[in-house]
Amino acid sequence: MYRLEDLNPVQRQAVEHREGPLLILAGAGSGKTRVLTYRIAHLIAQGVEPWNILAITFTNKAAQEMRERVYSLVGSEGRGLWVATFHSACVRILRSEIGYLPGYSRSFVIYDSGDQLAVIKSCMKELNLDEKKFAPRAIESVISDAKNKLLTPEDFSRRATDYFEQKAERVYELYQKKLLANNALDFDDIIML
Incomplete structure (x- = not known):
């Protein structure tokens, strides 16, 4: 289970952000992935179905790491979460929509x-x-x-x-x-x- 208390105030503010888009700019090792994984866990805890969440990464390795981190926070409640690279997400969409x-x-x-x-x-x-x-x-x-x-x-x-x-x-x-x-x-x- 995730605990918001594990985050610093700025990270927590980003995780709990509700309205509109949110841009996170931070240097290497500052906790961006942690914020994103906690944000996903928080959305799931707030009732958002995991299959309605899409997290995009640049590499397959990063996608796998993010998926594992989210599952460590929410367990089986994260089943159906879509974490993918740009290319794999687009291929998945194209496979279902290419007929158009x-x-x-x-x-x-x-x-x-x-x-x-x-x-x-x-x-x-x-x-x-x-x-x-x-x-x-x-x-x-x-x-x-x-x-x-x-x-x-x-x-x-x-x-x-x-x-x-x-x-x-x-x-x-x-x-x-x-x-x-x-x-x-x-x-x-x-x-x-």
């Missing part, structure tokens, strides 16, 4: 960087783009950057200003068509979609 995107099915695959590079090289070959003039990794980086800015190939084509970006846009468009044809997503799509 034309052309994709729940059995979609996720291409790793090697797969992505192979598809980009294939696109470049199809578009007669010389790998010596246009480095595939540079094209991959431009596509990734566009996706991280939530730019579709069409959006990116309107913003492509220089010669390299215009060529990258052509690759991006064909690349997305090939991903769709293979019922595949890349890591950037997982966040973007």
